[in-house]
Amino acid sequence: MNGHQQVFGVAPDGAWSAPGRVNLIGEHTDYNEGFVLPLALPHSAVATVTRRADRVLRLRSRDVGDAIVELSLDRLVPGEVRGWAGYPAGVAWALERAGHRLAGADIHFASDVPTGAGLSSSAALEVVTALALSELNGLGLTEAELARIGQLAENDFVGMPCGILDQMASASCVDGHVLHLDTRDLSGRQVPFDMAAEGLRLLVVDTRVKHAHADGGYGRRRAECEAGAAALGVPFLRDVPFEKLDAELARIDDEVVRRRVRHVVTEDRRVARVVGLLDAGRPREIGPLLTEGHLSLRDDFEVSCPELDLAVDTANAAGALGSRMTGGGFGGSAIALVPEESVPAVRDAVLAAFAGAGLAAPRIFEAVPSAGARRLAV
Structure with missing residues (x-):
């Protein structure tokens, strides 16, 4: 004040x-x-x-x-x-x-x-x-x-x-x-979402990088999603039924737009599955869905980057139950769901991996729902 x-x-x-x-x-x-x-x-x-x-x-x-x-x-x-x-x-x-x-x-x-x-x-x-x-x-x-x-x-x-x-x-x-x-x-x-009560921690790995094409890439992704919705005759991709996804994708000629649509529709499904697991008191089981989401963002939506992939892959190899980039992409942060006892190993492994790649040390901290x-x- x-x-x-x-x-x-x-x-x-x-x-x-x-x-x-x-x-x-x-x-x-x-x-x-x-x-x-x-x-x-x-x-x-x-x-x-x-x-x-x-x-x-x-x-x-x-x-x-x-x-x-x-x-x-x-x-x-x-x-x-x-x-x-x-x-x-x-x-x-x-x-x-x-x-x-x-x-x-x-x-x-x-x-x-x-x-x-x-x-x-x-x-x-x-x-x-x-x-x-x-x-x-x-x-x-x-x-x-x-x-x-x-x-x-x-x-x-x-x-x-x-x-x-x-x-x-x-x-x-x-x-x-x-x-x-x-x-x-x-x-x-x-x-x-009380991870501490479950013996879990949600770590944030701020890679401290933002690639120059971030803002323009975001706009292009949005336009590609709009093109996908138009091709399928729906107002928004939220209206594409997951159960009919393969048939719907076959209607899209543009291979890039097809992958963008696949990410959005499967990501909505992942949200529902994560909520279901949290409601059932099974938070440890959301880890693979986080990693699945990252692979979709990396491969179908193409908004990850080498630094985010390094953080995710290293955290998972060091004991995280699952990891993914968070945010718009092209840099920024990743999250990792980590058993409490594995936090030091995951933190040390990520810091060592960044140092070994000649990158500046990432900022790592716990995300506490606030x-x-x-x-x-x-």
């Missing part, structure tokens, strides 16, 4: 927090109106905010530097706010576009969500901004509405064609659970 007053010369009216996320299973299904299973991380973006009497938005990030980005709410234009500030600016723009007239605000951000790691640092910024502005302006937005505003900001203001998984996870996950979310209507169920966006005590 002191940082806010030092920067802006006034005390904040409040403080809010929104977390990053890890997706347990269900990758590249959200923009196909499918199913996902994320959990919120303990890492979060915190915003301290003072309401202003004018229409000026002043933004400052502790993590980027001392500069204050000053903007007018009356002159926000998509694509013109570069870098990290585009995310909170985009949220203000999206709220105004939705018909909410905002007061200006001074906002100070501090985040410990790793950037470029596929852990939704941008969604955390979007959701914490949306929640703070909603409460300060008396908008009363629901979790789903906050997520939609964040997605609109990222899609139409920043220019990244993401689905809604990240924003919904940040807005609505709860401690000790994964969120089984239907991205068609945003209905969901919190599924208990709370979603909320107001903090000042």
